[in-house]
Amino acid sequence: MSKESRRREALVYHAKPQPGKIKIVPTKRYSTQRDLALAYSPGVAEPCLEIAKNKDNVYKYTAKGNLVAVITNGTAVLGLGDIGPEASKPVMEGKGLLFKIFADIDGMDIELDTKDIDKFIETVKTIAPTFGGINLEDIKAPEAFEIERRLKEELDIPVMHDDQHGTAIISAAALLNALEIAEKKIEDVKIVISGAGAAAVSCTRLYKAFGAMPENIVMLDSKGVIRKDRENLSKEKLEFASDRKIDTLEEAMVNADVFIGLSIADIVSPAMLNSMADNPIVFAMANPDPEIDYELAMSTRKDIIMATGRSDHPNQVNNVLGFPFIFRGALDVRATKINEEMKMAAVKALAELTKEPVPEQVNIAYGETRLNFGRDYIIPKPFDPRLIASVPPAVAKAAMDSGVAKEPIEDWAKYEEELLQRLGNDNKIVRLLHNRAKTNPKKVVFAEADHLDILKAAQIVLEEGIAEPILLGDKETILELMKEIDFDADVLIIDNKTNECNEKKNQYAKKYWEARKRHGVTFYDAQKKMRDRNYFAAMMVNEGDADCLISGYSRAYPTVVRPMLELIGKASGVSKVAAMNLMITERGPMFLSDTSINIEPTSKELAKIAQMTATAAKMFGIEPVIAMLSYANFGSSRDDRANKVGDAVAYLHRHYPDITVDGEVQSDFALNKELLQSQFPFSKLAGKKVNTLIFPNLDSANITYKLMKELNQSDSIGPILLGMNKPVHILQLGAGVEEIVNMTAVAVVDAQEKEKRQKAAL
Ligand SMILES: NC(=O)C1=CN([C@@H]2O[C@H](COP(=O)(O)OP(=O)(O)OC[C@H]3O[C@@H](n4cnc5c(N)ncnc54)[C@H](OP(=O)(O)O)[C@@H]3O)[C@@H](O)[C@H]2O)C=CC1
Numbered sequence: 219m220s221k222e223s224r225r226r227e228a229l230v231y232h233a234k235p236q237p238g239k240i241k242i243v244p245t246k247r248y249s250t251q252r253d254l255a256l257a258y259s260p261g262v263a264e265p266c267l268e269i270a271k272n273k274d275n276v277y278k279y280t281a282k283g284n285l286v287a288v289i290t291n292g293t294a295v296l297g298l299g300d301i302g303p304e305a306s307k308p309v310m311e312g313k314g315l316l317f318k319i320f321a322d323i324d325g326m327d328i329e330l331d332t333k334d335i336d337k338f339i340e341t342v343k344t345i346a347p348t349f350g351g352i353n354l355e356d357i358k359a360p361e362a363f364e365i366e367r368r369l370k371e372e373l374d375i376p377v378m379h380d381d382q383h384g385t386a387i388i389s390a391a392a393l394l395n396a397l398e399i400a401e402k403k404i405e406d407v408k409i410v411i412s413g414a415g416a417a418a419v420s421c422t423r424l425y426k427a428f429g430a431m432p433e434n435i436v437m438l439d440s441k442g443v444i445r446k447d448r449e450n451l452s453k454e455k456l457e458f459a460s461d462r463k464i465d466t467l468e469e470a471m472v473n474a475d476v477f478i479g480l481s482i483a484d485i486v487s488p489a490m491l492n493s494m495a496d497n498p499i500v501f502a503m504a505n506p507d508p509e510i511d512y513e514l515a516m517s518t519r520k521d522i523i524m525a526t527g528r529s530d531h532p533n534q535v536n537n538v539l540g541f542p543f544i545f546r547g548a549l550d551v552r553a554t555k556i557n558e559e560m561k562m563a564a565v566k567a568l569a570e571l572t573k574e575p576v577p578e579q580v581n582i583a584y585g586e587t588r589l590n591f592g593r594d595y596i597i598p599k600p601f602d603p604r605l606i607a608s609v610p611p612a613v614a615k616a617a618m619d620s621g622v623a624k625e626p627i628e629d630w631a632k633y634e635e636e637l638l639q640r641l642g643n644d645n646k647i648v649r650l651l652h653n654r655a656k657t658n659p660k661k662v663v664f665a666e667a668d669h670l671d672i673l674k675a676a677q678i679v680l681e682e683g684i685a686e687p688i689l690l691g692d693k694e695t696i697l698e699l700m701k702e703i704d705f706d707a708d709v710l711i712i713d714n715k716t717n718e719c720n721e722k723k724n725q726y727a728k729k730y731w732e733a734r735k736r737h738g739v740t741f742y743d744a745q746k747k748m749r750d751r752n753y754f755a756a757m758m759v760n761e762g763d764a765d766c767l768i769s770g771y772s773r774a775y776p777t778v779v780r781p782m783l784e785l786i787g788k789a790s791g792v793s794k795v796a797a798m799n800l801m802i803t804e805r806g807p808m809f810l811s812d813t814s815i816n817i818e819p820t821s822k823e824l825a826k827i828a829q830m831t832a833t834a835a836k837m838f839g840i841e842p843v844i845a846m847l848s849y850a851n852f853g854s855s856r857d858d859r860a861n862k863v864g865d866a867v868a869y870l871h872r873h874y875p876d877i878t879v880d881g882e883v884q885s886d887f888a889l890n891k892e893l894l895q896s897q898f899p900f901s902k903l904a905g906k907k908v909n910t911l912i913f914p915n916l917d918s919a920n921i922t923y924k925l926m927k928e929l930n931q932s933d934s935i936g937p938i939l940l941g942m943n944k945p946v947h948i949l950q951l952g953a954g955v956e957e958i959v960n961m962t963a964v965a966v967v968d969a970q971e972k973e974k975r976q977k978a979a980l
């Protein structure tokens with residue numbers, strides 16, 4: 219993606235559909251008069267009085283315990299410098315977003331319009347009763363040091379300057395691992411630190427705590443090497459002043475083993491890298507642009523172990539890996555501080571986690587085939603779901619052992635489960651899907667490309683690397699709409715209504731006629747059909763001119779399914795196709811079938827639908843646990859409709875013993891694992907978390923998924939066609955851009971899977 223398109227995309231991302239990145243939502247019922255009488259006057263007086271009696275009750279009755287203030291004055295925003303409180307707000311909202319998605323903490327950004335240390339401290343102290351923790355952010359040194367020190371002394375909630383300690387923790391973990399790979403000892407290595415601000419000073423202090431020798435360290439600020447004989451050094455700079463009689467970065471880099479960049483962009487040259495010792499470790503962490511460009515560094519030396527603060531290269535050494543998890547652990551034991559012991563525990567947990575086998579879903583999420591501890595993987599990836607279960611417990615335990623925890627944890631297994639549940643409702647599965655598509659993008663024909671939303675989606679999938687779009691539709695309209703959204707990429711546009719396309723139309727018509735001539739289709743009919751974009755698009759897929767097809771945006775579902783069934787047909791061994799919806803729910807992703815095709819399936823068809831749904835769930839990296847739903851439980855009714863579901867289960871148990879499936883079962887039992895365990899302990903679902911629901915007929919499935927979508931605002935992907943011979947997917951009438959993008963990713967992954975199966979069959 220070019221810098222200019224990233225700029226535009228970032229601005230639109232922040233501006234639309236509503237400005238900013240976070241909002242506040244209520245967590246309690248509020249619909250009736252009775253609810254409001256509890257939420258507000260008179261009921262609200264009761265918790266007020268309890269808290270007035272004992273301040274600690276504020277943790278029991280309010281959101282304080284999970285609320286962290288992200289506070290700045292905008293004086294050192296990323297590497298952009300002193301850009302002021304308003305301009306820093308997107309970064310602070312971003313931290314709030316990261317707090318939420320990685321650790322389920324509510325992060326509230328607060329931008330203060332003051333550079334006066336006392337005023338800053340006084341303000342934070344005044345608002346501190348609201349919060350469970352204070353995350354100081356992007357405040358320049360040396361003010362940041364005094365602000366943090368005094369607030370830590372004067373407040374009894376955890377206070378952490380993220381740029382200092384978050385960065386120190388992450389970079390120390392990465393450094394320890396990089397040194398292990400380079401086979402060097404921290405006591406021996408020569409370290410150059412570029413930057414002498416908040417981040418650099420704290421990082422260097424922590425490296426010293428892990429064994430780095432002061433005489434091996436050279437630190438530089440904007441004026442060059444910080445020498446002991448330099449005048450007017452702050453006390454923090456003096457702490458790292460060097461005896462060496464050198465002045466420049468160029469001189470400092472000669473024979474250095476480690477370069478730590480916490481300063482500004484583009485100050486390291488290839489020549490400097492070449493002057494470093496063997497297996498040099500280079501952490502160029504300035505944001506958004508590092509001290510040396512990643513590609514430039516990697517092309518300069520092959521033996522380099524390189525990291526940046528950015529997410530678009532391997533080894534992202536960025537405090538995003540730290541602050542969400544450190545505060546999670548601190549809040550969960552009501553720590554009064556974040557102390558050295560807690561920081562060291564976080565470093566060790568991160569360093570050790572890197573050496574554990576990486577779960578497949580992390581590989582998929584990052585489009586990697588096999589992440590393994592080594593030069594390109596010295597620190598876990600932020601989307602690693604194991605982080606939440608590793609770092610907060612380590613931090614919480616250290617808080618307890620060092621005596622700063624007010625509410626110690628007793629049941630660690632339960633705590634770990636609670637941590638994992640906190641992340642149940644995010645968009646991991648969508649991310650996983652997109653990243654999987656990106657590993658091997660396919661050619662997708664959009665059969666209704668002369669619609670704005672389709673074009674917007676096509677632009678996104680192209681720019682994201684999910685797919686290579688082919689735009690089918692009225693060329694003039696397409697070009698006009700593309701101009702409207704600045705979609706200026708060179709993509710293939712096909713207008714099957716024009717004469718330009720006659721050759722292809724004839725070729726496809728001939729093929730179609732060959733296949734259908736004994737079904738009453740004349741060559742003239744076939745030619746006419748090829749003017750219909752769904753027929754034309756289906757032939758493109760059949761003939762290999764496109765890998766997948768997306769249609770249905772502007773037409774009713776059945777009118778689009780029909781030509782697809784006629785031309786593309788079912789996969790071998792499939793008697794009936796079906797459709798599945800993936801719902802993103804509070805309890806995690808759920809697969810629902812058959813939501814769109816089979817009105818009253820027989821028991822055998824129902825079994826087949828379950829089996830196809832199981833295969834599709836695996837495509838999303840999820841092991842299906844299937845409940846076959848009914849109004850009855852395990853033979854409690856002799857009615858034909860309940861028997862049908864019971865027979866389907868018996869068929870599945872006989873023919874597909876590896877699938878975890880049971881029923882017939884009512885939906886409340888299926889979704890409540892304790893209830894099921896207590897009443898039907900013999901069931902294959904007992905004690906398991908059901909993630910796939912197979913409905914007895916189309917009425918129940920379709921009504922349920924639409925109700926969930928509308929009532930719960932659950933995101934839905936689908937209906938995803940199951941059992942087709944080629945990756946063809948049909949949108950819901952008027953689907954939104956996000957839905958179209960997601961369906962395109964489904965189509966691409968479907969194509970990848972079909973390709974894999976074909977290769978395996980050869
Ligand atoms: N990857 C990550 O997780 C993180 C990265 N960072 C990055 O680190 C950088 C510094 O942040 P922070 O410490 O908060 O900011 P500060 O403002 O506290 O410090 C900036 C430091 O950079 C020094 N500097 C400026 N120009 C040069 C130069 N040409 N050569 C050497 N040093 C120079 C300044 O020198 P002087 O003292 O003379 O003014 C100052 O010491 C930013 O780019 C930020 O994005 C920060 C935190 C986390």
Ligand SMILES: CC(=O)C(=O)O
Nearest residue numbers: 296297381505536537
């Ligand atoms: C990552 C971060 O906090 C910074 O660059 O300031």
Ligand SMILES: [Mg+2]
Nearest residue numbers: 296355356381
């Ligand atoms: Mg920062």
